[in-house]
Amino acid sequence: MLKIEGLTKRFGKLTAIDNLNLNIPEGLKFGLLGPNGSGKTTLLRMITGLIEPTHGKITLFGKWTPTSRMIRRRVGYMPQQTAVYPGLTVSENIRFFGRIYGLSGRPLEDRLNDILELVELGDKKKEVLSNLSGGMVRRVLLATALIHNPPLLILDEPTAGVDPVLRLKFWDWVDLLVKQGVSIIITTHHISEAERSDQVVFLREGKIIQQGKPFDIMKRFQANNLEAAFVRSTNLK
Amino acid sequence: MAIRWIALRIIQEIIRDRRTMAFFLLVPIVVMTLIYYALLEDEKAKLGVVTRGVARFYEYPLVSVIEEDEDIEIVSLDIPDKETDPAELDRLIMEEMKKGKAHGILYMDQQLLSERFAGERGAIHIYLEGSRPTSTAAIFSSIAEAMDDLTETMPVVIDAECSAKCANSVNIKAIEIKKHYLYGSEDYRLIDYFLPVFPTFFVFFFTFIISTITFQRERVRGTLERLLIAPVSFSQIILGYISGFIIFSSVQALIIIGYILALIQISFTPHQLFALGVTLFLIMIVALTMGLLASFMAMNEFQAIQFIPLVILPQIFLSDMIWRIESFPLVFQWISYGLPLTHANIISRKVMLQNQSLWENWPQLLSLGGFFLFFMLVMSLVALKRNKNN
Numbered sequence: 001m002l003k004i005e006g007l008t009k010r011f012g013k014l015t016a017i018d019n020l021n022l023n024i025p026e027g028l029k030f031g032l033l034g035p036n037g038s039g040k041t042t043l044l045r046m047i048t049g050l051i052e053p054t055h056g057k058i059t060l061f062g063k064w065t066p067t068s069r070m071i072r073r074r075v076g077y078m079p080q081q082t083a084v085y086p087g088l089t090v091s092e093n094i095r096f097f098g099r100i101y102g103l104s105g106r107p108l109e110d111r112l113n114d115i116l117e118l119v120e121l122g123d124k125k126k127e128v129l130s131n132l133s134g135g136m137v138r139r140v141l142l143a144t145a146l147i148h149n150p151p152l153l154i155l156d157e158p159t160a161g162v163d164p165v166l167r168l169k170f171w172d173w174v175d176l177l178v179k180q181g182v183s184i185i186i187t188t189h190h191i192s193e194a195e196r197s198d199q200v201v202f203l204r205e206g207k208i209i210q211q212g213k214p215f216d217i218m219k220r221f222q223a224n225n226l227e228a229a230f231v232r233s234t235n236l237k
Numbered sequence: 238m239a240i241r242w243i244a245l246r247i248i249q250e251i252i253r254d255r256r257t258m259a260f261f262l263l264v265p266i267v268v269m270t271l272i273y274y275a276l277l278e279d280e281k282a283k284l285g286v287v288t289r290g291v292a293r294f295y296e297y298p299l300v301s302v303i304e305e306d307e308d309i310e311i312v313s314l315d316i317p318d319k320e321t322d323p324a325e326l327d328r329l330i331m332e333e334m335k336k337g338k339a340h341g342i343l344y345m346d347q348q349l350l351s352e353r354f355a356g357e358r359g360a361i362h363i364y365l366e367g368s369r370p371t372s373t374a375a376i377f378s379s380i381a382e383a384m385d386d387l388t389e390t391m392p393v394v395i396d397a398e399c400s401a402k403c404a405n406s407v408n409i410k411a412i413e414i415k416k417h418y419l420y421g422s423e424d425y426r427l428i429d430y431f432l433p434v435f436p437t438f439f440v441f442f443f444t445f446i447i448s449t450i451t452f453q454r455e456r457v458r459g460t461l462e463r464l465l466i467a468p469v470s471f472s473q474i475i476l477g478y479i480s481g482f483i484i485f486s487s488v489q490a491l492i493i494i495g496y497i498l499a500l501i502q503i504s505f506t507p508h509q510l511f512a513l514g515v516t517l518f519l520i521m522i523v524a525l526t527m528g529l530l531a532s533f534m535a536m537n538e539f540q541a542i543q544f545i546p547l548v549i550l551p552q553i554f555l556s557d558m559i560w561r562i563e564s565f566p567l568v569f570q571w572i573s574y575g576l577p578l579t580h581a582n583i584i585s586r587k588v589m590l591q592n593q594s595l596w597e598n599w600p601q602l603l604s605l606g607g608f609f610l611f612f613m614l615v616m617s618l619v620a621l622k623r624n625k626n627n
């Protein structure tokens with residue numbers, strides 16, 4: 001589904017992504033892990049087409065460089081930043097993104113209700129965002145990325161600043177979506193929660209340092225959780 | 238101690254933001270220069286003189302007095318000397334003023350002389366362009382003063398034999414001054430000249446500010462990026478913005494126009510109001526694209542806000558709104574043509590005060606359209622560059 005070949009991104013002298021090769025098959029929960037500044041967001045922004053690679057090639061759904069409308073419709077992107085409209089209500093925000101992605105009428109309303117139910121915000125739907133807590137706003141952000149039912153969902157730190165209970169819920173929702181056939185790429189700082197991914201990649205300074213099933217990586221580093229494996233792998237040089 | 242650290246932090250931050258520094262230090266100079274020339278006020282009203290058969294008696298003495306007046310500049314006209322038909326002269330005089338050759342033209346002919354000798358008051362004619370109240374007033378007062386001098390120093394002797402004895406033999410009656418207006422009338426006040434540029438200015442001002450800030454917010458929040466990767470084109474985003482603002486700008490424009498109609502003492506035809514509406518729409522979309530461009534060029538909110546005075550102040554001074562652009566040095570007059578508001582103000586005045594049709598002002602309409610396309614293009618380039626590199 002997603003194929004990345006020789007991908008490099010430089011910001012002036014800094015190389016944020018360094019000659020990266022990656023193949024992500026369909027229908028997986030794919031975890032992208034790495035310390036701050038390792039290039040996770042940069043990689044995701046290139047996949048969505050927001051920024052252009054310095055070198056290299058991204059193939060998404062069999063098409064080279066994901067900029068056509070057909071492809072854009074099939075990607076849902078939840079940015080790291082809370083990019084929603086604080087002056088609008090929960091449903092107004094979700095509906096807006098739905099309409100931008102071409103939904104309208106009955107299908108939009110049905111989908112809106114399903115999603116509100118999924119992220120458990122049904123009772124807050126008429127609330128203006130500036131009156132909601134940070135965790136609720138994160139849920140609205142997830143909902144706006146999901147509204148158009150994309151087969152590929154890219155989540156950049158969905159659980160940042162979210163309490164442990166809600167974090168677990170986020171992963172439950174992700175599991176639910178994967179069951180519905182959605183492919184998911186997810187980045188997180190909370191390494192241990194990524195144990196629930198089908199596959200993970202450890203990124204450091206724009207390079208892949210480990211890749212595989214979480215359980216295999218844990219075994220490789222004789223660690224009993226992914227976080228320990230991560231720390232050990234980053235100490236390796 | 239705390240005070241020191243706070244002060245230090247402010248200094249560090251401002252020094253690092255070079256554009257803010259430059260702005261902080263340079264803008265006062267620019268604004269002071271503009272104010273200096275605006276208030277220097279060495280503008281002169283242009284007066285033409287046309288006489289037929291009274292050169293020796295009236296024209297030379299009168300002109301020599303008027304020439305002393307610092308507010309008046311005597312200009313030469315393209316009216317053939319051999320033309321003597323009053324009706325044709327009337328037409329030619331109006332023609333010269335329409336072309337902008339003079340703000341006023343003084344006309345006298347032999348009839349004045351014969352009436353004076355007959356012991357009547359006689360009349361001189363002042364043709365006034367009329368759309369610039371300051372020029373009208375300067376011309377009128379200058380001529381009136383000169384006439385007063387003249388009737389005293391050059392009494393016309395009617396009956397030479399009875400000169401000093403009978404007062405009636407000397408015509409000391411004040412000469413009548415007849416005014417003919419090309420535009421407007423005697424009731425036309427100074428403020429009426431300025432009112433037509435209020436709508437254009439306010440619509441420009443508010444649309445620019447609101448679009449700069451709204452778009453900047455959209456960028457800072459990250460929602461713009463989400464729109465950019467959604468299946469919509471950049472031009473759809475921009476057109477969406479324009480449509481959204483149109484409603485508010487239209488309501489605002491209606492309120493401004495309504496209020497001005499209440500203040501101004503001139504009545505307008507529906508066409509004039511329609512023309513003003515079209516002009517306001519054009520200046521609104523120009524202001525909108527300029528606002529979007531400003532927010533794309535800004536690195537942060539602070540820089541975005543700086544664009545407001547940078548764009549607004551020169552337009553206040555140089556768009557011929559209040560201060561006449563001719564009183565500025567040539568460079569500023571060129572800059573003036575690079576400012577959208579200049580063109581909008583020209584249309585607005587011509588339409589409202591001179592009752593010109595909208596289409597007569599096609600060069601200005603074209604300029605406004607050109608500004609819109611130009612800013613649209615530059616903005617798209619800046620926006621694309623931003624998004625490819627970041």
Ligand SMILES: Nc1ncnc2c1ncn2[C@@H]1O[C@H](COP(=O)(O)OP(=O)(O)OP(=O)(O)O)[C@@H](O)[C@H]1O
Nearest residue numbers: 011016034035036037038039040041042043626627
């Ligand atoms: N627009 C930009 N201009 C210059 N440098 C940038 C830009 N965006 C990212 N970088 C640099 O690229 C590197 C990778 O940044 P990126 O945001 O991808 O990291 P990340 O892995 O997402 O970190 P975090 O976990 O903190 O979100 C960093 O060193 C960052 O400073």
Ligand SMILES: [Mg+2]
Nearest residue numbers: 040041042080
């Ligand atoms: Mg990041």
